[in-house]
Amino acid sequence: MSASEITLDEGLLDGAGDGPVLEVADLDVSFPSESGRVHAVRGLTYQVARGEVLGIVGESGSGKSVSSLAVMGLLPEQARITGSIRFQGQQLLGLSDVQLSKIRGRRISMVFQDPLSALTPVYTVGDQIAEALLIHGRGKVSKHAAANRSVELLDLVGIPNAAARAKAFPHEFSGGMRQRAVIAMAIANDPDLIIADEPTTALDVTVQAQVLEVLKTAKEVTGAGIVIITHDLGVVAGFADRLMVMYAGKAVETGHVNEVYQQPRMPYTLGLLGSLPRVDAAEKLPLVPIKGQPPSLTDLPPGCPFAPRCPMAVDDCLTEEPALSEVDSTSGHRAACIRSAELAATEAAADEIEGVDASNAAAIETAVEVFGAELVAEPKAALRPRTERPTVLGVESLVKHFSVTKGVVLKRKVGTVHAVDGVSFEVREQETLGLVGESGCGKTTTLMEILGLTRPTGGNISVLGKDVSTLDAKGRKAIRRDMQVVFQDPLASLDPRMPVGDVIAEPMQVHGFDAARINKRIPELLDLVGLRPEYADRYPNEFSGGQRQRIGIARALALEPKLLVLDEPVSALDVSIQAGVINLLDKLKAELGLSYLFVAHDLSVVRHIADRVAVMYLGKIIEIGDVDSVFGAPSHPYTQALLSAIPIPDPVKERARERIILSGDLPSPANPPSGCRFRTRCFLHATLSDSDKAKCIEVEPPRESQGEDHEVACHFARTKQVV
């Protein structure tokens, strides 16, 4: 060995001590596909220091997950990977599977997106955690010791009664508990780097808050560097130290999290920030839609990949792809845009109006200005007080029970699922009611009962003043003309073998419109939802998710309904696309005088679009009222917890917030708690005196008025500001 090589080795050893844990340089990943090579990651360079949290943000197809799977060496064999991935000075690219397996799980570990499928169904949770210890224990760890340690780890990540639960199989765990188990597995060997790929995306918002807390604990316990990948700018705002925004396989902006949120210097970042509806927005801000869709990664044209969607693009943008260059020489804030200096100037102007403060209001203002977003003018009828407007949908004490049966030949009832248990609300003309709650709260069942137009198990539903239990088949068909639905999954709800024109024509054919009228109406409808009339001949698979949802909306509008029922209409869409659809819904409501029943789990979207909101918990509405009252002064402990769990895409605000973390999971609706259904998870209940506690256990709280258009079902309701 020559002298120079020795010094090199020593240098490496020194570097391993306090240098970055992970150094990725010029990483390129491409896959073969039928339409050519897909360049999923292009020249990606980043570092993660020990104990640092790096957030990687991007939409689907931006290359964020692929780049981290490359670090783990878990990409499929046909992937071509070039560049350099150094972990504590050691080059990982080119290592064999056997060599990498000694690093994976011991020094680098990973948490995946979908906890429901991340655990092997046939082994117990405890065994799977113990396995992580045994693989790397090299015979020094006994099975008994590994089993004991796995119980400790489950306890650490907050699984109650860990010793017993370790013997359970994954299907006996809820989604949130499984994700905790996966995190327990990830921290089992005290790694130096944890990669979390969309760790909370599949979870409900209160569970997301719990899991983020667990990740914070994991970081404290292991002192590891963390890479957190997400599409949700809110999730990383409070957690990450540094941020990297990815677009089309490249980093387009990196920097300290505060700087990226407050002074974004790449129009894409700006657009993303502006496209997010904010749960903390006291006044309605316009949402920034980013037009178009991400480019195909098979054959990228020269120039900035964002240029076709960018409102600031000039001719120079199309000649050469801009490099990631320093925006500010002192802080390491870098952006890939030739016009970032002009963004700074616009922002300075916005600062003068908004006043310089720690929030990122100025950045949002800049986004609105740059992208030219506008608020939809409120319809004139909205000026009339809502009590004077007619009710289009009235639901009173709606009950829907499902029987749980046992046996095949002789079915016998062994229990009842109380899916919806006495829900009342009304939607007035030209009003949007948001129905929110976590999965399993009964919001979808409520919706299906309304759409079914049949006599419910209990209570009444009236649509446009007609009681549905009195309807015959003909009357039902007439009502369906006035009440239409938009579904969550825009792909699954369109027949793939029908051209879009036929999809839109179908409801009109059913209701006996003549051909001439239908042919005239199709282009009108496409135009109304912002699609070109000539698209009528194309098939659904030729459209992007956002466009498909627009087609779904066009179909719903074909019969000129008065009421639209929207079931999570934007939750399957990427953020930049979502804003466009929300704006469209806003516009249609104003132009056509529609009423919406908007079912969603995303409270930020609901705050943006709804006039009133109803919060459901275990088949009951626990708080209802106008948006500003419910969001601004929530009075039910559950609403407070729900709102406080929603991350706000503003690092300064987000870090300053006090979060209410609910314990445990939703109780089974087959066996709901007595009295107040929320009491088992209620933080307020725990602080009450024994006599007050007894009231919660024995008496179901009625819905009581808390002010003008604000009702709460809690014995001890008190207002608390949480956003």
Next chain:
Amino acid sequence: MFGFLVRRLINYIVLCVVATFLSFTLSSISFDPLSLLRQHNPPPPAATIEAKRVELHLDQPIPVRFLTWGEGVLHGDFGETTKDHAITEELWRRVGVSLRLFLLGITIGIALGVLIGVASAVRQYKLFDYISTFFSYVILATPVLVLGPLVKQVAQAINNATGSEWLQFTGEYSGTLDADAGWLAAFDERLRFLIVPTVTIVLGQIAYYSRYQRSAMLDVLGSDFLRTAQAKGLTRRRAFFKHGLRTALIPMATLFAFGFGLLVVGGVFTETIFNWQGMGAWLVQGINDQDTNVTATVTLFVAVCVLLSGWLSDVLYALLDPRIRV
């Protein structure tokens, strides 16, 4: 779970009775056991035919005949053939012959089929996958009537090449072995006759199971939990076997059971081709002889095989998949 299996077993007994009754009824209606007697030259006197009719209970209605036969079965007596042989005497020998052939064939077939299926899935779209896919389809598309003689040809070629007569393909044993030749010679004798028909069965079984195992394994290969297992530090290979194969075997459990049932039904051909005196060949003989008792006995045997293997697959399923253990 235990209660569930007991209930299943009781269901299956009912199904066995139903299957046997249907087969008994159908053959009683269509068979005419007396036709042989009538064709005798010179024709026997009417009294003789009448006596035979009463002996075979043909004067009674079919359900009563079935009950009479069924009562005998409960006491271990399966009745007599039309030629006055006791069925019970021959039954156990034939069951032994059939089971020896089928159990060995299916065991080897499943083991190799699973292995080849897994290997094709792991090497998807590579040479091994293409070759195994090609041969699977060729074998699946070839009837046993063609496949059997083909295997015979290959065995003959091997015999010719080695200049021996070691591989045999007609019957179960030569019957020329000395009674005191010792167990090793007896084993060798049986093996010589067993190999060729077993290979025929095994080939078909491999082709069948490897296709299913390949797609079950491909489903699992793309799954998140396999990625988690690798992220934990298992090598790709160990993750495939410990987490992947274990999970991919679950859907196969059902298949194993009914595959065995199908094999026993299809055994008619295999046994006939290789001149094995098993249950399949007996069924053919029974139909030729217009013999209801033999047909019903073979049906009962097949039903028991199918349902018992179905029951075993339930047990296997529960062992493999904790999600259905309740």
